Amino acid sequence: MKAFDYAGVSPREVRQMIREGKWTLPTPGMCKGHVQGNLVILPKDLAYDFLVFAQRNPKPCPILDVTEPGNPEPKIVAPGADLSTDLPRYRVWVNGECVEEPTDVKKYWRDDLVGFLLGCSFSFEGALLEAGIPVRHIEQNRNVPMYITNIQCAPAGALKGPMVVSMRPIPAAQVPKAVLCTGRFPAVHGSPVHIGDPSLIGIADVNKPDMGDPVDINPGEVPVFWACGCTPQAAIMDVKPPFCITHAPGHMFIADPKDADYAVF
Template identity: 60%
Template sequence: MDLAKASPAEVRSLIRAGELDKPTSGMCAPYAQANMAVLPKELAFDFLLFTQRNKVPCPVLDVTEAGSPVPKLVAPKADLRHDIPRYRIYRHGELTDEVTDAAPFWRDDLVAFLLGCSFSFEGPMIEAGLEIRHITDNHNVPMYKTNIECVPAGVFHGPMVVSMRPMKPADAIRAVQITTRMPFVHGAPIHIGDPEAIGISDIDKPDFGERSDIKPGEVPVFWACGVTPQAVAMAVKPEFMITHAPGYMFITDVLNSQLSIM
């Protein structure tokens, strides 16, 4: 099966059957992918407020009913306990498990948030003739914690996480034009150039994902990233939290074109 051309339902079926365990970049190219953060109901309002105050790293696509694993707005036949290739389980801010099925950890008081993902704008960039290095080299996108603090809300606070794609300067300008039209999946880059200006001391050592080669004449281009809630979890140390593993996203039934501003 050509995963780039497969339907979201087909890919989710492979994931649920345990037949697909890899980063989802490039899969179901026309469709939006989503980050996931799952928290106890008692923390859900604070987190919703956090997303509203930090819409660039945390653009909300859907929020489930308490206890329900079904994202009714973006994929009403999906099940968030099974349909993501890898999950991370946090207890008191510490990563305790990375699993391929979250059902054993699901509780009746959990609320799931699905947040827009930068993988969604990679398809339009490829269509425009831009290279996406981590797709070319078949590895996970590099992601970094920054010194950019998110706007606090309730108990939630912490640094913004960014994803990075190296590009020639002219391609970076085109990438800005393309992604500016897609605010529901992070929108335009938040920084281009010197990594140290946003607190990244070693571009070759990402906090999440895998390094990308930056070739002569290229500049690093940084977008806000939906892994930000995981960095926040480490800072806030909630009693319990489930997230996607970085790069292993939930694929929705929503077309990227529906999230674009024309």
């Protein structure tokens, strides 16, 4: 089964399937029309710094929900869900090193942990598709390509680091339409941060992403880059906090609200 085969399934049903270990792959294309979120889980003593970091860097870190310390339930976007079990795959970080990529993090859960859900660019892909703009990683059943750039985020407390971006090749004539489509969704990264030459933002080879999978860029297409919710993972590698949990790239939390709920008309 492909992720797109679950396009018409409800978020609650897919979260239950993930909780039972029946889906451990990336989520683009699942639960069409519903918001997907990036995840960062930090000890309470770092949570305030991250909240300020997100506030200062809203393009890569748009906050959808924050949990109470020790409670894995995202009460705003998915009441009854569990951030320790309801993502297909996680990353566990110790001193800035990824030590494991488990399919649940129940054994790591602690009373001092705070979960942050951040908007994801998968949410505006429906608008791109409805506008007739191709989304190559969905066409090719791959994870979206992501890159660590030379664009520095505004620091906050202990947190600093470079912005991560996701890339979609867009036919040149459709780039303005893609900018307008995605600009309607500022709560899920919004408009692109860069269009064209990847080297200008520190990407040496667009065919070798730092995370995700490479996708084909056809003649007449332009690489277009959006801020990405994996930016906190770059900050984690840079700052090396003692402990942190994130989603594995492309393995998102699927929330109850619709993408349209976050659109600005």
